[in-house]
Amino acid sequence: MRLLPNSLHDEVAATLREQIFAGALVPGSFLDEAALCERLSISRTPLREALKVLTAEGLLRHEPRRGCFVREVTERDLDEIFPVxxxxEGRCAYEAARNASDAELSELDVLHERLVRHAKxxxxxxxxxxxHLIHEAIIQLADNxxxxxxxxxxxxxxxxxRLQQLHAPGRLEQSLSEHLAVFAALKARDSEGADAAMRTHLTRQRxxxxxxxxxxxxxxxx
Known part of the structure; x- marks a missing residue:
């Protein structure tokens, strides 16, 4: 399929984003524009637009006169991101408790049953x-x-x-308990409780x- 001119840089951004998440472009690595243009068979213009997109998303950092590098996430970054x-996500749980239909909560129940089986x-x-599916579902149910x-x-x-918090001792069981607490609050239509339970869940992840x-x-x- 032939790409429209104004969508080419989005396609390039999506390709590079996937490579970053897959680890093909490792944190701290330099993005050689000439090599990327040759490998992707594109000109400099769409590549540079794609790099601007990924820089705005925080996946790349740009250094004047040097170029773009894959961002390295520090402990300080994590300390600053997790409270936010x-x-x-606490607010999402709050709004989901108010907005979700019985049918939507039933669908969420299926995901929690699956979560329990995987944990056991x-x-x-x-x-x-x-x-991940549960978090995405709650965000969607918030409808914001x-x-x-x-x-x-x-x-x-x-x-x-590339966080692996479930490898901490006892974390798998703790995480499951936290998820079930969030879901119990959602089913009870307890907005404040759902908010607090989700914030506790994310805080304990950190x-x-x-x-x-x-x-x-x-x-x-x-």
């Missing part, structure tokens, strides 16, 4: 995938496009960090990540 995303079988990758947009931007940065980082540092030093 906890507030935003300790299928961590499957748990991560279902966890501004919340969804800002959360989507922040989650791109978190995805870049605590678990600190523990994983501490353990990794200890193994390196030992």
């Amino acid at each position: 995303i906890a507030l935003l 079988a300790r299928r961590i990758n499957d748990y991560y995938a279902t966890n 496009k501004w919340l969804a947009q800002v959360i989507g931007d922040l989650r791109k940065i978190l995805k870049l960090a 605590e678990a990540l600190r523990e994983v980082a501490r353990q990794q540092k200890s193994r390196v030093m030992s």
Whole structure:
């Protein structure tokens, strides 16, 4: 299919974004524009527009007279992002508790049943995938496009960090308990409770990540 001229840079941005998330373009790596143009068979103009998009999303950092580099997410970044995303997703849970229909909550119940099965079988990758679907469903049930947009931007940065908080001791069971608490509040139409439970869930994710980082540092030093 022939791309329209004004969509080419979006296509290029999508390709590069996928490569960043897949790890083909690693954090800190330099993006060689000439090499990328040759590999993608495009001119400099759509590439540079795509790089501007990814820089605005926070996936790249631009250095004057040097070019673009894949962003490296620091512990400080995580400390700053998690309180914000906890507030935003907490508000999503608040609005979802007010807006969700019984049928929509039934669909969410199916996802939580799946989450429980994955937790019991300790299928961590499957748990991560279902966890993501649940968060996305609650954001959608909130029916607030501004919340969804800002959360989507922040989650791109978190995805870049390749977070593995479920490997902290006891975190899988704790995470499941937190999810069930959020869902119980949603079913009870308890907006305040859903908000608080979701904020607790995200806050504990950050605590678990600190523990994983501490353990990794200890193994390196030992």
